[in-house]
Amino acid sequence: MNSVVDIGRRRIGEGEPVYIIAEIGINHNGSLDLARKLIDGAIFAGADAVKFQKRTPELCVPRDQWRLERDTPWGRITYLEYRHKVEFSYEQYRNIDRYCRARGLDWFASCWDEEAVDFMEQFDTPLYKVASATLTDLALLSKLKATGRPIMLSTGMSEMWQIQQAVDLLGPDKLMIAHATSSYPCPPEELNLRMIPTLKAAFPNIPIGYSGHEVGLAPTWAAVTLGATFVERHITLDRAMWGTDQAASVEVMGFHNLVRNIRDIERSLGDGVKRIYPSELAVMKKLRRVNSNEPSHANS
Template identity: 65%
Template structure:
């Protein structure tokens, strides 16, 4: 198999012919609590995910200045929006603890940096990859900062036009990226998922592995993405969909995450190589159930028994 569609994430290979790389997107569903982050890491590890993903922002860069002082109700009381943005961000000590917990559980972690300063922050941890959130696809400065690290970059394509996607791929370079189809509605409706875009992206970018980042409810459509060829799957995960936070309702709870990973493994095992064959397990049922061997079967047996015979006259 050609290696031009394969990428390395940590010690694992992503691309055709390799197991689907499954990422549990924690994002900010931890609500700024390390205990929640650890519990979500545990749930992802127990489900068999390959990695968990966080989001990293510099609040003063990513929050519009006119929203800084707008007050809002939060689980920690009423506070300004800029204070809230700081409340749900982990500092270096927090990410050190996350790094150690992931190592203990044998699962990788990486993040979506939303600004250049956050890329520099994450470089302290030697993450295996960076993720470009769909909202950041048009931020050329940020894309260049990620590319400069030399790490694999996973690019989500929600809320973006074909021209914008092509431009982002040009900025990042196609040699070290994974491209993910996505629809950026939370939660996304089935009629807007457009999963056949996986094939469209495969044709448009033949040297790039194609994945899927889902924000829908339920598991069926993410499994369908695997059947259509997605080699990377990301879903938001939560401890409880009723928890406070904008992404919780479009997330998968621990039990659903276990079913998702289990069924992804079953689907990829069942897809096969596309070459029709008679399996050894079929021979006894064939002997028992097939009443007429058929002309083709007899001709094949004759060819096997006497390949040098002249063909029969017709």
């Protein structure tokens, strides 16, 4: 049986309710007001947490892309300028911290570079996320491990040996692994949800979950039936909004349906032990014509 990771007020792992993360990421487009609305939407939907992304643009954007221009809501600006536009300051994150704590909602971030870890250490978040793109950044993984906080490792664009390398560095304690495919949106034939039981077999002492970027909700529900102990989906107010992740996100009412049906699936899975339920007794009395005798276990 997989271990359970404590993340403050909650636990993630086998036997625990599925931990549902609404990833805001950069869908706030640099607006604190929009971030608050997305937090409100996640609370309405019943999510357990929201997640942001934190980067130091000069470290995360390759230098040959700094001056590439693109059309944005702020006009035509360089890619480096755009990356700064969607980064929140300390005061903005402090506002987010207060806003979430007042509502009893967990919040955390994926840190894309070592300076981002130092920045986020100013806040007492319950865990960190390793984005798929940074799974092979061993220096960053070491920095995150040194914080002592639980770590959620996303595995898109990686092979098994790379995942194993990251696990060896991070160690199994306080570690969770999320199956993911890093295309936005991801076509169904590339979701490969059977990797969830594969990862559970490969890492039996680590909670396994799912980070999805598909269009629609059914694959995430399937991930839960396959044993995902946590799930993460991007949330948006409108999939037609400007932004690279909006099309692969779930609108608030869709997220509400996602959470509601995950809770139904949890209740429906049961324990795998066959029994006659009290609700069946009246039906059995009415419809069963022949009652069988319990087989004898006497030695022959």
